[in-house]
Every structure is written in structure tokens, then in C-alpha cells.
Amino acid sequence: MKLYSYFRSSASYRVRIALNLKGLSYDVVPVHLLKNGGEQFTADYRQLNPDALVPALIDDSTQNAVVLTQSLAIIEYLEEMHSEPPLLPSDAVDRAYVRGIALSIACDIHPLNNLRVLRYLVRNLKISEDDKNAWYRHWCEQGLAAVEATLAKDSRAGDFCYGDAPTLADCCLIPQIANAQRVNCNLSAMPTIMRINETCLTLEAFKQAAPARQVDAE
Numbered sequence: 246m247k248l249y250s251y252f253r254s255s256a257s258y259r260v261r262i263a264l265n266l267k268g269l270s271y272d273v274v275p276v277h278l279l280k281n282g283g284e285q286f287t288a289d290y291r292q293l294n295p296d297a298l299v300p301a302l303i304d305d306s307t308q309n310a311v312v313l314t315q316s317l318a319i320i321e322y323l324e325e326m327h328s329e330p331p332l333l334p335s336d337a338v339d340r341a342y343v344r345g346i347a348l349s350i351a352c353d354i355h356p357l358n359n360l361r362v363l364r365y366l367v368r369n370l371k372i373s374e375d376d377k378n379a380w381y382r383h384w385c386e387q388g389l390a391a392v393e394a395t396l397a398k399d400s401r402a403g404d405f406c407y408g409d410a411p412t413l414a415d416c417c418l419i420p421q422i423a424n425a426q427r428v429n430c431n432l433s434a435m436p437t438i439m440r441i442n443e444t445c446l447t448l449e450a451f452k453q454a455a456p457a458r459q460v461d462a463e
Contacts, residue, residue: 246271249293249301251278251285252459255355255420256316257300261459262416263320265450267327271302275461278360317351320413332413342399343407346392346414350421354388358424378428385425386432392418393435402437404444411445419445423456 248264248271250257264271276299277284284290285297294301294314302313304326313319324332333340356362358381366372366380396402406414422442425432432439445451456462 247303249274252456252462258420259316259416261454343414347417350417357384396437
């Protein structure tokens with residue numbers, strides 16, 4: 246497999262975690278989102294992913310190689326093709342719970358703080374760097390506070406977001422925490438999230454997926 250990834254991309258980070266948890270071998274192909282105006286905008290990469298976003302995964306282990314985009318779709322594909330260890334519970338209600346946490350992060354928090362949104366705020370709307378960072382922190386803290394409330398009140402949260410093994414929810418949560426810490430978000434009122442984050446970061450799958458451990462890390 247080939248994973249087109251940027252070391253600081255939280256969406257790429259999610260997929261790296263999932264691949265590592267499942268023990269799958271893959272080669273990282275770096276796509277630098279800032280150099281030369283953004284390598285994601287090159288004709289060759291757009292041919293692979295017209296959205297000009299990372300990650301993209303090429304699975305050449307099947308008879309006909311497939312190209313996949315969108316981090317959650319990629320992880321669900323990996324779950325269907327490589328069922329062990331599972332990243333989704335067997336019970337339908339519990340699967341919805343795990344997906345709900347993952348989607349809160351991937352669909353509600355992350356898009357508002359995505360690089361292209363931040364660039365638009367600065368380049369087109371001419372907001373200051375300080376205001377851009379305030380925007381980032383506001384939406385990140387508000388979204389994570391909702392995730393904290395969900396986890397804190399639910400008995401299904403254990404060492405991880407669901408029980409005692411990492412799931413799709415953890416694959417999404419830990420990259421978002423890394424981003425939040427990078428921009429100095431206030432996470433002091435989120436003890437459940439921070440406890441889960443600390444537990445995840447003891448696992449080799451999460452350690453190896455971390456931005457600082459990537460071949461293109463700066």
C-alpha cells in the first residue's frame with residue numbers, strides 16, 4: 246500500500262494510526278501542503294485525488310489496485326478488508342456511538358480549522374494571524390468540549406473512547422488533540438479526553454503514526 250500523507254495533516258494521521266493498529270505494511274509518499282504553493286495542487290496529484298487533499302491511499306494488494314480518498318472512508322475500507330483487530334464494535338448501537346465521536350471530530354471540528362479554510366481567512370478576508378489563531382482555538386475548544394461531555398457521561402468509555410481497545414474514535418481524537426496542543430488550546434477542562442490521549446500515546450501504533458516520526462517531519 247502507498248499512503249499519500251503530510252506529516253502534520255490530522256486526516257493523514259488518522260489513517261496512519263489505523264494502518265498501524267491493524268499491522269498493515271505501507272509506504273508513505275509525502276505531499277507537502279506548503280512548499281511550492283502546495284504539492285497537493287500539482288496535476289499529478291490532482292489526477293490521483295481531484296479534491297487536492299490528503300490523505301490518499303493506493304491499495305495494490307488486490308487484483309486491481311484501488312485509489313481511496315477521505316480518511317474515514319479509508320479507515321472503514323481497511324476495517325472491512327482487514328477485520329482484526331476491529332476498530333468498530335460488533336453491536337450496531339455501539340458502532341453508531343463510536344462513529345458519532347469520530348464524525349464529531351472529522352466533520353464538525355476539523356473542517357473549520359483545515360489549512361485551506363485558514364488560508365482563506367488570511368488571504369481573502371484579511372484577518373490577522375492572531376485572529377486566525379483565535380478562530381482555530383474557538384472552534385476546536387468548543388468541539389472538543391462536546392466530545393468530552395459525551396465521553397464523560399457514557400459508561401462505554403474506558404481506557405479508550407470505547408472500552409479497553411482503540412477504535413475509529415481514538416484514531417480521530419488523538420490527531421485532533423495534537424492539533425489543539427500545537428495552537429495552545431485550553432484543554433484543562435477535558436480530563437476524560439486527556440486521559441484517553443495519554444493512554445493512546447503509550448501504544449506503538451500511535452507513537453509510530455505521530456507527526457514527529459514521519460519521514461517528512463520538519
